[in-house]
Amino acid sequence: MSYVLGIDLGTSAVKVMLVGKDGTVHDEASKPLTLIQPQSGYSEQNPEEWYSQTVEAVKEIITRAPARSQDIEGLSFSGQMHGLVLLDENNDVLRPAILWNDTRTSKQCEHIHRIIGKEHLRELTGNEALEGFTLPKLLWVKEHEPDIFVETSYFLLPKDYVRLRITGKLHSEYSDAAGTIMLNKEKNEWSEEILHRLGIPAAICPPLVHSHAFVGEIQPSFAQATGLNEQTGAFAGGADNACGAIGSGVLSAGKSLCSIGTSGVLLSYQGEGKREVSGPLHLFHHGKAGAYYTMGVTLSAGQSLHWFKEQFAPDVDFETLLSNMSAKPGASGLLFTPYLSGERTPHSDAMIRGSFIGLDARHTRGHLTRAVIEGITFSLNETLQLLRDAGQEVDEIISIGGGPKVMLGYRFRRISSEPTFLHWKMNRVQVWEQRC
Ligand SMILES: Nc1ncnc2c1ncn2[C@@H]1O[C@H](COP(=O)(O)OP(=O)(O)O)[C@@H](O)[C@H]1O
Numbered sequence: 001m002s003y004v005l006g007i008d009l010g011t012s013a014v015k016v017m018l019v020g021k022d023g024t025v026h027d028e029a030s031k032p033l034t035l036i037q038p039q040s041g042y043s044e045q046n047p048e049e050w051y052s053q054t055v056e057a058v059k060e061i062i063t064r065a066p067a068r069s070q071d072i073e074g075l076s077f078s079g080q081m082h083g084l085v086l087l088d089e090n091n092d093v094l095r096p097a098i099l100w101n102d103t104r105t106s107k108q109c110e111h112i113h114r115i116i117g118k119e120h121l122r123e124l125t126g127n128e129a130l131e132g133f134t135l136p137k138l139l140w141v142k143e144h145e146p147d148i149f150v151e152t153s154y155f156l157l158p159k160d161y162v163r164l165r166i167t168g169k170l171h172s173e174y175s176d177a178a179g180t181i182m183l184n185k186e187k188n189e190w191s192e193e194i195l196h197r198l199g200i201p202a203a204i205c206p207p208l209v210h211s212h213a214f215v216g217e218i219q220p221s222f223a224q225a226t227g228l229n230e231q232t233g234a235f236a237g238g239a240d241n242a243c244g245a246i247g248s249g250v251l252s253a254g255k256s257l258c259s260i261g262t263s264g265v266l267l268s269y270q271g272e273g274k275r276e277v278s279g280p281l282h283l284f285h286h287g288k289a290g291a292y293y294t295m296g297v298t299l300s301a302g303q304s305l306h307w308f309k310e311q312f313a314p315d316v317d318f319e320t321l322l323s324n325m326s327a328k329p330g331a332s333g334l335l336f337t338p339y340l341s342g343e344r345t346p347h348s349d350a351m352i353r354g355s356f357i358g359l360d361a362r363h364t365r366g367h368l369t370r371a372v373i374e375g376i377t378f379s380l381n382e383t384l385q386l387l388r389d390a391g392q393e394v395d396e397i398i399s400i401g402g403g404p405k406v407m408l409g410y411r412f413r414r415i416s417s418e419p420t421f422l423h424w425k426m427n428r429v430q431v432w433e434q435r436c
């Protein structure tokens with residue numbers, strides 16, 4: 001029997017899965033990650049923790065069945081997108097990574113639009129400048145931490161940093177590079193024009209490979225730390241949403257994905273044909289070579305429920321919190337807006353914040369819980385509407401991530417037997433909307 005390891009660098013945790021050649025999942029491990037929020041709108045993580053927790057998760061799997069390590073032929077990655085990791089000439093990290101849900105860069109986005117032009121930027125990259133993307137983060141460091149900027153030898157995206165630590169090889173790949181808004185989408189290379197006009201040295205951009213590229217074998221230090229065989233091969237991998245789309249079979253028109261992790265994502269397949277989106281919708285390279293997807297992102301989807309549970313129900317687990325939710329759809333008029341970190345789609349606004357609206361003395365914790373779930377759901381529905389208004393076919397949605405375990409599992413009929421992998425038809429979503 002031969003196996004592969006999948007390493008998913010999420011925002012709340014790194015998850016590792018051992019999969020057989022036939023696709024059977026044989027084992028999995030998850031290790032939590034710390035979110036650093038020094039100011040409102042700031043969101044950072046320590047790349048060293050990404051690596052050390054990856055080691056711990058892989059070690060846990062190998063420790064449970066050491067003999068299997070000889071049969072693990074390769075490993076690959078999916079990862080949270082857009083985060084900025086800066087490295088010095090020794091590949092040492094220069095500052096904490098600035099994440100996808102950090103919204104400190106509104107001024108830098110305006111600057112990008114002024115210098116490049118919104119429409120021209122869209123022609124070059126498929127996207128407008130939004131706070132979460134990598135380019136405005138680089139410009140923020142250039143302006144606010146010039147000493148760090150001049151010391152930078154390379155920038156990397158989160159999972160590419162973990163791969164560097166595991167293999168000693170430094171690369172980026174197309175599905176994640178697209179999320180930097182520095183990739184020329186037609187030429188599939190770093191955009192000289194964007195880099196030059198914004199004063200970003202081209203030399204700090206990592207070499208690009210395809211998601212399926214073999215990049216090398218794991219380093220002896222990683223093999224020793226985890227119990228893996230030194231001959232284990234490493235492959236580039238992709239952006240979490242690009243990989244999620246492949247894993248969910250979102251590989252043809254009409255198929256869409258809803259991922260509820262820390263963020264909430266609705267994405268829809270776009271083949272090689274028409275490649276234009278507008279406003280806060282994004283257009284990125286799919287993990288399938290030559291294809292694209294259109295996407296909108298609620299910044300605090302799972303994060304809103306997680307925040308609510310931590311603050312108001314720290315003594316119970318998610319299942320208990322939700323099974324005790326007696327409030328009826330509509331939460332007796334109570335509304336929640338899930339904008340804990342600002343918002344990206346459809347209201348691209350770094351300053352907007354969350355709220356409970358319409359609280360009255362009848363409301364219980366059950367009403368608040370339901371209002372949170374409904375706020376997240378309706379925010380995702382706004383993106384769904386944007387996708388449809390943009391002409392995307394959305395006939396079927398596959399849902400993945402931690403959120404669907406509870407937010408949808410208790411509402412929608414389960415078709416797959418996997419608890420984290422639900423599959424439902426759009427008419428069910430509409431029934432849910434009507435009931436609300
Ligand atoms: N039983 C559960 N345990 C943990 N998280 C859960 C559970 N049920 C739902 N969640 C939600 O899943 C989210 C984490 O999903 P996950 O896909 O692991 O996120 P990420 O990829 O950002 O690390 C949490 O923020 C929480 O809202």
Ligand SMILES: O=C(CO)[C@@H](O)[C@H](O)COP(=O)(O)O
Pocket residue numbers: 010011012079080081082100101132240241260261262263264265297
């Ligand atoms: O910013 C985006 C996509 O544009 C996010 O979807 C991140 O990729 C984080 O994913 P999760 O940690 O929520 O899975």
